[in-house]
Amino acid sequence: MDGLKAKRRKLTDKALPNVILQNPDFAEDSKMYQSLLDMERKLDWTMTRKRVEIQDALSRNPTTTRTLRLFLSHTVSGQNWQTEGTDAPNFETGEGVPAWEFKIEGRLLELPNQRKDKTNQRKFSTFIKRMMIELDRDTNLYPEHNIVEWPQANGAQNPVLDGFTVRRTGDTPTKIRAVIYLDHYPEQYGVAPELGSILGIKEESRIGVIQALWNYIKVQGLQDKVDRRMIRADDRLRMIFGGDHMSFQKLPEIVNRYLTPPEPVVLHYEIDPSQPPPDRPQAYDVEVKTEDSALKGRMTVMLNTNKETATTLQKMDEEIALLAQSLHNSHLKRTFLQSFAKDPSQFIQVWLESQSRDLENILGSGATEGLTLRQEELRRSEFFRLPWVEEAVAVQEGLRLASKGMHTG
Numbered sequence: 492m493d494g495l496k497a498k499r500r501k502l503t504d505k506a507l508p509n510v511i512l513q514n515p516d517f518a519e520d521s522k523m524y525q526s527l528l529d530m531e532r533k534l535d536w537t538m539t540r541k542r543v544e545i546q547d548a549l550s551r552n553p554t555t556t557r558t559l560r561l562f563l564s565h566t567v568s569g570q571n572w573q574t575e576g577t578d579a580p581n582f583e584t585g586e587g588v589p590a591w592e593f594k595i596e597g598r599l600l601e602l603p604n605q606r607k608d609k610t611n612q613r614k615f616s617t618f619i620k621r622m623m624i625e626l627d628r629d630t631n632l633y634p635e636h637n638i639v640e641w642p643q644a645n646g647a648q649n650p651v652l653d654g655f656t657v658r659r660t661g662d663t664p665t666k667i668r669a670v671i672y673l674d675h676y677p678e679q680y681g682v683a684p685e686l687g688s689i690l691g692i693k694e695e696s697r698i699g700v701i702q703a704l705w706n707y708i709k710v711q712g713l714q715d716k717v718d719r720r721m722i723r724a725d726d727r728l729r730m731i732f733g734g735d736h737m738s739f740q741k742l743p744e745i746v747n748r749y750l751t752p753p754e755p756v757v758l759h760y761e762i763d764p765s766q767p768p769p770d771r772p773q774a775y776d777v778e779v780k781t782e783d784s785a786l787k788g789r790m791t792v793m794l795n796t797n798k799e800t801a802t803t804l805q806k807m808d809e810e811i812a813l814l815a816q817s818l819h820n821s822h823l824k825r826t827f828l829q830s831f832a833k834d835p836s837q838f839i840q841v842w843l844e845s846q847s848r849d850l851e852n853i854l855g856s857g858a859t860e861g862l863t864l865r866q867e868e869l870r871r872s873e874f875f876r877l878p879w880v881e882e883a884v885a886v887q888e889g890l891r892l893a894s895k896g897m898h899t900g
Contacts, residue, residue: 505811508819545790555783558600564772567591567764589662596654614651620674627666664763671756675780683749689727700746
């Protein structure tokens with residue numbers, strides 16, 4: 492074909508012909524093959540449904556509760572027990588001036604039975620929405636800088652950190668109060684006691700509170716049986732709704748009235764510069780809601796089909812379809828040879844008649860239409876008495892005489 496390669500048509504039909512399925516010689520094997528095809532269709536349907544469910548879960552960002560461990564520690568410098576009075580403090584340069592440093596650090600605890608991923612570990616400051624550190628010390632000696640506040644903000648001026656350090660001068664005992672507002676995902680809210688006592692929750696996300704209220708309504712059977720958009724209030728919800736009925740669309744508005752800012756994490760620490768700091772920091776564990784990146788990664792891997800696996804499956808499907816077509820062709824050959832072996836002369840006669848009919852059909856509709864006459868029509872005398880025969884003979888004879896006259900002239 493002038494150097495052009497014809498594309499090979501791919502066979503996709505893996506079903507066996509009915510003549511093979513109905514053949515008693517292949518009944519058992521055909522039944523097994525059909526069972527395999529049915530199982531494959533069910534498996535494909537199940538995998539497609541699970542894939543859609545995973546895609547839906549990924550669109551909602553799966554969340555989990557993790558443990559954030561906080562470490563509180565301090566160091567001191569320039570204290571009397573350290574210098575032993577050898578050098579006088581230089582207040583201009585700051586050398587030898589009694590001082591202390593308070594540190595607050597944190598990290599997520601690793602989940603059990605899971606490999607450590609050091610590349611994607613979040614910094615401590617990303618879990619903090621806002622933090623205040625209050626220093627309880629003598630205001631006559633230290634009137635300023637007794638409250639330190641760190642608000643979360645994006646940009647180079649507020650980079651992510653593994654911890655925070657507060658440094659102050661002094662040699663007197665100091666009590667420290669750290670107030671930490673955690674940055675949960677999704678954002679958490681406190682639930683007012685009026686609604687929280689009904690739902691049995693104190694702190695939850697907005698969607699979580701709405702879902703808990705809806706579950707309570709379904710369990711108690713409070714949805715109106717005629718108008719499903721209306722919710723009937725029981726004795727406990729009557730005060731929340733402010734009436735006997737409430738529209739389903741107004742549930743989020745009702746919930747928002749009973750949401751409050753969440754309670755912060757409050758930690759206390761005491762620094763005594765006259766004593767050496769403890770060898771180990773104080774540790775506190777708090778729970779934080781965060782995105783489940785591990786689960787999200789696993790679900791993403793499940794959605795991404797391995798290219799090599801997909802190629803192998805496609806190749807196997809093509810081989811199965813080719814074998815099914817080959818089986819069909821073999822069955823046709825088998826039927827042909829069985830019929831020939833049973834009665835050769837009768838088979839050849841039937842075959843020739845079939846081929847003759849096919850040839851006549853082809854010639855009757857081809858380029859020689861009108862010039863080919865069927866043999867059985869020629870045998871009938873009525874054929875020559877048709878009205879158009881005389882006209883055709885006259886025309887043909889006239890053409891013959893005209894041609895003869897031109898040659899003689």
